[in-house]
Amino acid sequence: MNLTFSAHALDRCLERGISLQLVADALFSGRLERYGDRYVVRHGRLRVVAERQDDACVVVTAYRDAETNKKRAVRQRRQQVRKFQRASRKESGIWW
Template identity: 60%
Template structure:
């Protein structure tokens, strides 16, 4: 597969400390979601936005999702609900 990186993608990978090998692994082994003409490839917390055509792939950008603790997410959600209920009284 022919893999090409945009200047933006290279800058973001360097800025976010993401190796190009990890991006290639995400493209080869990750799950793919469609978003218009672009594809979002997911491999763990790593997300790669790319344009995939035939036997070539043009990487637009790459980023990692924040590491979230599920319990903390539930605590924040409950706090939002309580705050909303207080405001409606």
């Protein structure tokens, strides 16, 4: 099967710093989900949207999913809580 990249996919990969080899690796070893006539391949945080045309696999776009980065979400939540706690202490006059 031939692997082809659309112009949009090439632009987005370049813009987002995703190598074409990484996209190919994701296609061959990622989890496949079907959405209508297109496929979404999940490989870690990387998502590759592709469709099948004749005997070729055409990559439509590729992106990194930010929602699956649990460490970053926990760190941001912790920072928000600490910021709120500091503001509460400052308002109540307890500041140490």
